[in-house]
Amino acid sequence: MQATNSTRHPELDAWPARLAELAAAALAEQAPDGAHDLNHFERVWRNAQALLAQYPQADALVVLAACYLHDLVNVPKDDPRRSSASRLSAGLASERLAALGFPAEKIPAVAHAIEAHSFSAGVPATTLEARIVQDADRLDGLGAVGLARMFYIAGRMGSALAHGSDPLAQDRPLDDRSYSLDHIEAKLARLPGMMQTEAGRQLAEARLATLTDFRNAFAAEWSGTPHR
Known part of the structure; x- marks a missing residue:
């Protein structure tokens, strides 16, 4: 599995550290939340890797980026704006990925996976990558x-x-x-x-x-x- 994705995306191995740094910078601007911190992002990515092993046709780089950036804007569970959190995260992720030099053609797919991951947003996941990210995030709640x-x-x-x-x-x-x-x-x-x-x-x-x-x-x- 890892070899397959590395062949399709030679830059894959370099991106986790860069995405973690991006996510950490965004988290530093918000109130600490131990349930939605960098450890959560890394666990979601590990969950996604387990799923990617069964779906090698999925774009692993899109999944990786969405896993690390899906809660880039964290809104508390009891906040009335909660349903907007994934849309806000998708927008901010798109901006920062572009500034980071992430492949431009993949950014819309990352944004969709981020927006569709949320339980409260109710956005249908229309791509395999979005479905994997949604499942990987929900697995961390179990x-x-x-x-x-x-x-x-x-x-x-x-x-x-x-x-x-x-x-x-x-x-x-x-x-x-x-x-x-x-x-x-x-x-x-x-x-x-x-x-x-x-x-x-x-x-x-x-x-x-x-x-x-x-x-x-x-x-x-x-x-x-x-x-x-």
């Missing part, structure tokens, strides 16, 4: 890392860990704005079925199992009941 990010974001938003007497929402509507644990069932459990690639779906299902096991164990401890 599994052990996704669990840590979920509670981190909930803490920043002032959410409670869980509902006091009904942590699994058996007799109440889900409310993941008020209760962090609700987010697993309200949104994260839906992600495997929303994956754009078969490889992404398989990885998502495995990572969701980690969250489901945690949710059940958490509720048992929270309620003082045996965990099965």
